Amino acid sequence: MLCETRDLTKIYRGNHGVPAVDRACVSVDRAETIGFFGESGSGKSTLGMMIAGLTSPTSGQILFKGERISMRYPKEVRRSIQILFQHPETSFNPQLELIKSLTEPYRVYGLPYEYSEMLEYLSGFGIYEEHLYRRPSQLSGGELQRAALARILLVRPELIILDEPTSMLDVITQVQILNILKRYQRESDAAFIFVSHNSTLCRSFCDRIYSVQKGVFTPMDKEE
Amino acid sequence: MLELKNVSVEFISASSVRAVDGVSMVLRDGSRTAIVGETGSGKSILMLSIMRLLASNAAISGEILLDGEDILKADRKRLQQIRGGIISYVPQGGGASMNPLLKVGFQVGEPLMEHRGVSRREAEKKSIGLLKFFNLGDEERLAKSYPHTFSGGMRQRAMVAMGISAGARIILADEPTKGLDEKRVALVTDTFNRLKDETLLVVTHDMTFAQKVAQDICVMYASQQVEYGTASQIIGDPLHPYTRDMISAMPENGMKYDDRGFAPSHEEDVKGCRYSQRCHECMEKCSEMPPVADVNGHKVRCWKYAV
Amino acid sequence: MNTEKKAGRAARRTFRMNPAMTAGIIIVGILALTAILAPVIAPCDPYQYGVPYEKPSADHLLGTNDVGQDIFSELLYGTRVSLLIGVFTSLVVTVIAASTALVAGYYRGWPDKLITAFTNVMMGLPNLALTTLLVAYLNPGKISIIISIALTAWTGTSRILRSRIIQLCEMPFIKIEKSLGVSDGVIMVKHLIPNLRDVILSRAALSVSNAMLTEASLSFLGFGDYGEKSWGNILHYAFYQKGVIRGFTWWYLPPILCIALSVMGFMLIGYYGAQRKEDGTDA
Numbered sequence: 001m002l003c004e005t006r007d008l009t010k011i012y013r014g015n016h017g018v019p020a021v022d023r024a025c026v027s028v029d030r031a032e033t034i035g036f037f038g039e040s041g042s043g044k045s046t047l048g049m050m051i052a053g054l055t056s057p058t059s060g061q062i063l064f065k066g067e068r069i070s071m072r073y074p075k076e077v078r079r080s081i082q083i084l085f086q087h088p089e090t091s092f093n094p095q096l097e098l099i100k101s102l103t104e105p106y107r108v109y110g111l112p113y114e115y116s117e118m119l120e121y122l123s124g125f126g127i128y129e130e131h132l133y134r135r136p137s138q139l140s141g142g143e144l145q146r147a148a149l150a151r152i153l154l155v156r157p158e159l160i161i162l163d164e165p166t167s168m169l170d171v172i173t174q175v176q177i178l179n180i181l182k183r184y185q186r187e188s189d190a191a192f193i194f195v196s197h198n199s200t201l202c203r204s205f206c207d208r209i210y211s212v213q214k215g216v217f218t219p220m221d222k223e224e
Numbered sequence: 225m226l227e228l229k230n231v232s233v234e235f236i237s238a239s240s241v242r243a244v245d246g247v248s249m250v251l252r253d254g255s256r257t258a259i260v261g262e263t264g265s266g267k268s269i270l271m272l273s274i275m276r277l278l279a280s281n282a283a284i285s286g287e288i289l290l291d292g293e294d295i296l297k298a299d300r301k302r303l304q305q306i307r308g309g310i311i312s313y314v315p316q317g318g319g320a321s322m323n324p325l326l327k328v329g330f331q332v333g334e335p336l337m338e339h340r341g342v343s344r345r346e347a348e349k350k351s352i353g354l355l356k357f358f359n360l361g362d363e364e365r366l367a368k369s370y371p372h373t374f375s376g377g378m379r380q381r382a383m384v385a386m387g388i389s390a391g392a393r394i395i396l397a398d399e400p401t402k403g404l405d406e407k408r409v410a411l412v413t414d415t416f417n418r419l420k421d422e423t424l425l426v427v428t429h430d431m432t433f434a435q436k437v438a439q440d441i442c443v444m445y446a447s448q449q450v451e452y453g454t455a456s457q458i459i460g461d462p463l464h465p466y467t468r469d470m471i472s473a474m475p476e477n478g479m480k481y482d483d484r485g486f487a488p489s490h491e492e493d494v495k496g497c498r499y500s501q502r503c504h505e506c507m508e509k510c511s512e513m514p515p516v517a518d519v520n521g522h523k524v525r526c527w528k529y530a531v
Numbered sequence: 532m533n534t535e536k537k538a539g540r541a542a543r544r545t546f547r548m549n550p551a552m553t554a555g556i557i558i559v560g561i562l563a564l565t566a567i568l569a570p571v572i573a574p575c576d577p578y579q580y581g582v583p584y585e586k587p588s589a590d591h592l593l594g595t596n597d598v599g600q601d602i603f604s605e606l607l608y609g610t611r612v613s614l615l616i617g618v619f620t621s622l623v624v625t626v627i628a629a630s631t632a633l634v635a636g637y638y639r640g641w642p643d644k645l646i647t648a649f650t651n652v653m654m655g656l657p658n659l660a661l662t663t664l665l666v667a668y669l670n671p672g673k674i675s676i677i678i679s680i681a682l683t684a685w686t687g688t689s690r691i692l693r694s695r696i697i698q699l700c701e702m703p704f705i706k707i708e709k710s711l712g713v714s715d716g717v718i719m720v721k722h723l724i725p726n727l728r729d730v731i732l733s734r735a736a737l738s739v740s741n742a743m744l745t746e747a748s749l750s751f752l753g754f755g756d757y758g759e760k761s762w763g764n765i766l767h768y769a770f771y772q773k774g775v776i777r778g779f780t781w782w783y784l785p786p787i788l789c790i791a792l793s794v795m796g797f798m799l800i801g802y803y804g805a806q807r808k809e810d811g812t813d814a
Contacts (some may be wrong), residue, residue, distance in 0.1 A: 039405045041375070054706050080710040085703040086403065093706050095725040101704075108712050126486030140264025142487070148707070154712065167403055170262035170429040171473040175481040197405030201474040 001027045001049065001063070002191050003159055005083075009059035010046050010215075020046045022215035023060065028159065031185060033192040035202040037220065038212030044195045047217070048161040051193065052083040079109065082092075082157035086164040088144035092136040098147060099132040105154040116170055125150040127178065142173040149177060163195045178205060226251040226274070226311075226394055226423065231264070231286035233273050243269045245447040246286070251394070256416075256424040258434035258455075260470075261444035262487060268316065269429045270444075271396050274425075276303055276311045290394075299484055309339045312387035314380075314397040321383065322371040328382055329355075329367025335390035347389075354385045357416050377408030381415040394423040401433050413437055435459050443467050446488055446498040453522035462522040465503045497527070555736075555799030562793050566610040575601035577608045577760050586781070593781045596765075597772035605760045606785055612761035613743050613793065616676055620742035623681035625735045628688035629727075633719050635689075635697030647693075650686050658683040662745060666754045673756050680745045688734040695727055736801035740794040747790050762786040 004027035005091045010020045020043045028034045036044035040074055049055040051062060061068050085091050092101050102122070106113040119129060125146040136144060145165065152160065163180070166174035184190060196202045202209055203222055211220040233244040244266040251257055259267045273284045276295065288295040290310065298306065307313070312335070315321045322331055332354060333347030342350070348367065358381055371379055380400055388397050397416075401409045409430075416424060416437045430435050434455070436439055441458040443451040443466065451464040462468045463516040473481040484502040488494045497503070500510040509527040517529035567570070574592070580597030583589055593602040635646040662679045669675035698704060700723075708718050724731070749755055750763025751770070769775055769783035 039407060049706075052710050054710060075712055078710065081710065083707065083710050085707070088579075091707055093708075093722050093726070094704075095728075096721075101744045104708070104713060105711055140262070140487075142263050152707070152711070164403075168263070168429075170260075171431060171470055171475075171479075172481060173262055173478050174475075175473045176483055176486070178479070179481075179483055196252070198475065200404065204475060204479060211557075223678060 002030050002032075003028050004063050004100050005047070005051065006061040006063065007130060008050060008062065009041070009058050010050060010055065011058045012198055018154040019043075019169040019215045021050070021057075021217075023133040024215075026210055026217055028191045030158070031189040032208070033185070033194055033206045035194045035196060035209040036212050036217070037196060037199060037202045037209050040197060042212040043215035045163050046215075047212075048083065048195050051159075052081055052161050053078065054083070056136075078105065079155050080158040081161070082152040082155065082159075082203055083161040083163060084145075084148060084152060084165045086167055086169030088141045088148055088157055088168065089136060092116060094136050096135050098127075098139065102127075102132070102147065102151055102154075102171060105151060107157060117212065121154075122147075122150055126176075142169055145173070145177060146180075148209070149180060153180075156188060157190060158188075159193070160193045161193045161195070164168060164197065166201075167198070174201075225253055225289075225291055226425075228270075228274075228289075228500040229287040229289065229325075231273065231284065231288060233269050233278065234283045234285075235279075236281050236283055241396045243282075243447055244273065247442075247444070247449045249442055249449075249452065251423050251425060252395070253423055254421055255424075255440060256438045257440040257442060258446055259425070259427045260429065260431055260434050260439035262429060264487065265444040266447040267444050268398050271398055271425065271427050272315070274396060275307060277310065277313070298383040305339075308335045308390055308392060310329065310392055311394040311396060312390070312392035314387050314395065314400060316385045318403060322379055324370065324372055326370075328369055328371055328374070331371075332367070332382060332386045332389055335386065335392075339390040351385070351389060354389055357384065358385050358418055360385075375408065377404050377411055380408075380412055380443070383417075384415050388422060389417070392422070394425070395419065397424070397426045399427055399429070400427060401430055409433060417479065431459070431470060432476065443470070446494070448498060448525060449516075450499065450526070451522075451524045453524075457520075457522045461522075463519060463522065463529060464499075464526050465505050466499045467500075497525075540629070540638055540657045548708070551799050552803040554689060554800075555796050555803070558792060558796030559800065562610055562614055562796065563747065565607055566614045567607075569607045569611055573601075573604040573607045575604045579603040584779070593785055594779070596768055596774070596782065605765055605778045606762070606789060607784065608760040609765060609789070610793075612756065612759050613746060614764075616673060616680075616746045616761075617739040617743040617793075617797070620677045620680045620684070620736070620746075621735050621738040622690060623677060624685045624738045624742070625731060627681065627685040627732070629693055629724070629731065631689045632692035632696055635722065636693040637700060637715065637719060637723070639697075643693075646689075650689055653683065654690075656683070659666070659745065659748060663749065663752065663754060666749055669704075671754055671756060673728055673759075676749060676754075676756065678745060680742050683740055684741055688731075688738065691730060691734065692727060695730060696723055699723055699726055733801045736797045740797035740801070743790065743797070744794055747786075762790050 005024055007023040007025060008021060009023055011017055012020055024047050026034065036047065038044045046055060050057050064077055092098065103113065104112065127143065127147050127150060131139060131143060166177055179193065185192065194202065194206050209220045209222055210217045228247055231244060231247050231391060232242065235241045235243055248268055249257065256281065259270065261267045269278065272278050274288055274295065284296055290306065295306065305378040309509045318405050329348045329351045332351035335340045336350060337344060352363050352367045355366055360366055360378065360381055384395065385399065400412050404412065413436045420490060424437070426437060438455050441453065441455050442449055443458065443464065445466050451458060451467050458467060462471055469481055471477060473479055484504065487496060496511040497514050500506045503510070504523040505528065507527060514525050515530050516523050516525050517531065556756045571774055577600050581595055581762065583595060583597050585595040587594045591601050591603065593606070596602055631646050635643040661683050665679035665682065666675055705718065705722060708722055729786065746761065747763035747766070750761050751766045753767055755764050755767070765786045766783060769779070774782040
């Protein structure tokens with residue numbers, strides 16, 4: 001197993017002790033895509049955020065490559081788990097030109113940086129030189145989401161949490177983003193956790209699906 | 225009747241950007257139209273230009289005729305009467321557009337007080353009736369509660385109620401289902417389908433939703449109108465290659481899409497048909513801008529149908 | 532290349548200046564010029580003794596004080612101390628407020644509880660009284676005045692910044708930076724502070740005006756820097772050397788007007804500075 005959770009629970013303060021995620025046991029293997037399917041507010045995003053290390057669990061364990069990880073992930077684990085959010089327009093610092101945000105991973109991990117190589121890499125995501133010197137408010141949702149995807153794939157993650165990455169986008173951009181993801185999975189054996197409220201989409205993109213209701217995660221038959 | 229004649233919107237700044245390029249539409253009384261397209265195709269800007277709510281550096285050309293009266297020439301006072309009184313606008317992310325400090329019932333009734341001079345108590349009573357009309361459930365309690373206690377879908381529907389409360393005849397809704405789950409999309413669809421006499425114009429990226437609420441669909445691509453016809457024509461017999469690609473890329477249809485690149489950005493000067501680079505039926509002719517062809521009342525901007 | 536330039540230019544913010552803000556900037560600009568050029572434009576040396584209690588004349592535009600110093604020149608030199616103390620205090624205030632807010636808002640948990648509790652206690656104390664005590668306890672002088680005012684004045688700014696930081700940390704882009712492994716320091720300096728720029732600048736301008744007022748009050752009470760001229764200092768002598776009782780309006784009114792005008796200048800910038808709007812197109 002690449003990653004699994006054991007009885008992971010999250011209770012938000014001021015919520016009368018009602019768990020947002022209730023003793024979730026989920027697992028995902030290399031080259032596998034699992035889906036969390038449920039209504040908004042069911043707790044599916046909260047579990048994704050906990051696995052990404054962005055929200056601390058109230059109780060329970062997260063195991064990554066067999067080892068237990070706790071809050072404040074070591075840098076290598078941090079690099080291995082990335083997240084893509086639903087709202088592309090808030091996925092970038094509004095004050096920075098796109099290029100400044102996109103070059104950040106190079107700096108953090110000391111990746112070899114070559115402007116022309118980066119341009120070539122970005123062209124695979126439909127991001128060209130003219131986009132790089134604009135601020136997020138001057139780009140469309142589709143462009144921003146492709147740029148956000150380009151940015152996280154730069155660090156070659158092993159597990160990506162996709163928190164409704166296409167629910168704000170038109171169907172063609174949706175297919176394009178999912179295709180890029182599938183191609184990446186074939187190349188790198190990465191695992192995906194796909195959080196979605198669209199059952200048709202979940203069925204066609206995921207290998208296994210957990211249905212989520214009021215914080216409870218249960219494995220679901222794909223054909224159901 | 226609302227008629228758009230060759231409407232273009234240009235943003236004038238350091239570099240001028242044409243966000244809407246020559247769109248024409250006819251919204252007959254009681255008709256329902258959806259504008260479908262990807263983000264950045266200019267569909268929201270087109271809607272804002274009808275409400276004259278664009279930033280001051282936007283230049284709108286063409287004509288927007290409300291029963292023959294050009295809205296683009298209306299003065300401030302007349303605009304005040306039109307907004308909310310005749311045309312009302314439900315903005316994107318409707319939930320967030322409600323004032324968190326005022327009760328839902330008051331906000332829904334507010335246009336009544338503004339435009340019809342109804343007393344506050346009367347307006348609040350009427351607003352409960354309106355919420356009941358849309359079958360929101362538990363309406364008395366809803367009217368007495370603050371917006372944040374309800375889900376985004378519920379607030380979206382309350383916003384529609386607010387839109388028609390002062391008797392607006394034309395409702396413009398910007399991405400009413402964006403980010404909502406299936407169940408809530410169904411509820412929003414139900415809300416719109418309860419409107420009988422009002423004219424409806426929705427902007428959406430969701431073809432399935434468009435099909436459920438609209439009789440007419442206008443497809444926009446890279447600030448242009450590429451196809452305009454009835455919902456059955458567009459869904460059942462799409463003509464433009466972009467519309468076809470979009471329909472086959474729907475999850476329901478197996479997400480089939482032969483990837484041929486991305487939409488041009490505004491500043492990129494694409495000569496000829498804007499979809500030509502991604503089109504699998506691209507011909508030599510397509511390096512020139514195609515005219516709008518008329519196939520049995522079904523308008524399409526593509527050389528394949530030009531005579 | 533051309534498109535790149537065009538895009539870059541379009542990306543730059545276009546600020547919409549409003550008249551109130553422009554007025555504030557003009558007032559502050561004049562003050563700064565006066566402070567810098569005081570030795571050049573002052574007609575007399577303000578420390579030079581002469582004939583006391585002279586009425587305004589061509590030689591002494593605003594007359595002279597109890598030891599015969601030229602009041603107009605005193606005023607011009609006074610700008611230096613008032614402005615210096617105002618600006619430096621505001622700097623110290625902003626640094627203290629921003630760092631406490633960043634630690635509290637970004638890390639949350641026990642540091643947040645500790646800082647919030649401390650802020651609340653500080654807010655409950657009577658500011659002017661505490662500042663006066665501090666100045667009296669330390670040796671009167673510019674540095675002790677700056678420290679004393681700053682120690683009581685940072686709380687409001689810190690609170691506002693903390694709540695803004697908590698909001699910002701909920702934004703996806705900060706979460707993405709975190710999961711990309713960007714260090715906390717970089718997130719704070721590169722991603723949080725620039726997004727708080729408007730609030731920080733407007734609060735800083737307000738702290739300048741607050742500090743100038745407090746400094747004037749301190750000097751008026753006799754806790755100022757005796758060695759140098761300041762507006763509060765002039766008022767102090769006007770009051771204690773019977774200038775007010777004898778009705779020497781040219782002595783006590785100008786420093787009051789100067790204080791009021793400069794406080795207004797910084798307030799205009801502070802209040803309206805936050806209203807600058809970004810002018811961008813969205814799709």
